[in-house]
Amino acid sequence: MALLSGETMGTFWSVRYVATTGLSSSALGAAIAETLDHIISEMSQWRADSLISAFNRAPQGTELRLPPDFRTVLDVALDVARRSDGAFDPTLGRLVDIAGFGPAAPEDGSASFPEAVQCAGWKRLPYAGGRIVQPGGLALDLSGVAKGHAVDAVTDRLAQDGVAHMLVEIGGELVGRGVRPDGQPWWVDLEAPPGIAVPPLRIALHGMAVATSGNYRRGNHMLDPATGSPIVNGVRSVSILHDRAAYADAWATALTVLGPEAGLRLAEREGLAARIIADQEHLSAALREMLE
Incomplete structure (x- = not known):
């Protein structure tokens, strides 16, 4: 059994696998890194140049056509939001920053919190045909689902590369396939x-x-x-x-x-x-x- 590991998303990843592919461990490691870097470039609000950061800064009325990974994650997020009656909500980005858990410094002033509450809400996000529209002031935070998607994505990528038996972990979230x-x-x-x-x-x-x-x-x-x-x-x-x-x-x-x-x-x-x-x-x- 082989082991690959590294760092991503502020935590650690590891892959234990049975070598059933002709690819070397370095090639598989590069495939994993490429998969994770792609997800981060789309969905990390900690990166100013990410797709999610661009949307969160965008003026009202800006439309964004979602690439496949982003769309998959948002589909899951909004499905669980609907089925949980909003207990899961991917639109709390500004509130996360105010609470001191996000990339931006907490804001001072009592007016910022009510404004952020008013701007949040998954039902405010127009989403149809793979496109979202910035309704004004809404900030997505996909941290409650993107890491799980990253585990799925790495697992799927390795399966495409011929790995049938693996245990993939990112920060305590795991997928096991095969034996x-x-x-x-x-x-x-x-x-x-x-x-x-x-x-x-x-x-x-x-x-x-x-x-x-x-x-x-x-x-x-x-x-x-x-x-x-x-x-x-x-x-x-x-x-x-x-x-x-x-x-x-x-x-x-x-x-x-x-x-x-x-x-x-x-x-x-x-x-x-x-x-x-x-x-x-x-x-x-x-x-x-x-x-x-």
Whole structure:
């Protein structure tokens, strides 16, 4: 089994794979870097020259035709926004900056926060035919879904290059395809927050993805779209298993925002395999069935 690794998106990536392709490890590493750099050039609000930064600065009425990766990510983001009744919202860019979690310095003055709340809202974003229009003052923030998409994209790129068996990870979000050299699936332990006694949970990633959202990593950095303020609902972490990491990523954020009770209800309604950890552990029916 071979291993490749590096840095991206402010975190680390790794790929464990069984060499079933004629490409060298350096060629595969270059393909991974190219895939990640392309996504960053489109969707990183930390880069002033990215496509998302250009849209966020654009004057009202500016239309943008989305390239394939950007469109895929926005499709997922808006789908989860709709199905979660806005618990996931990709239009909080200005509020993220005000809270001090984005690339821009926090703004001073009480007037900036109400204005940012008014400008946000996924329903304000005109989107049709692969095009979005800047409605005025709206700033996209795709950090709740782009990393998951990056895991999917790297996995798909390696599959195209002939890699059939791999475990791809970016910052704790993983996709497993095929099996290990010993014929076993890719076993991973679901991440749990420190200081809470929950039983270990090991899962087999065979054609599956997992993403975990947790406020214990960088403090309370997640915003409630309904208020624009950091969430305070007792959730410590949410893990979602899905066939696509982008969806796992977005759903983990949505359930974290909703809280343990409402989050679990949404997971049951949507058939999501979810583990929510607050003062205790909550497992959705879909996850319990997977573990049986």
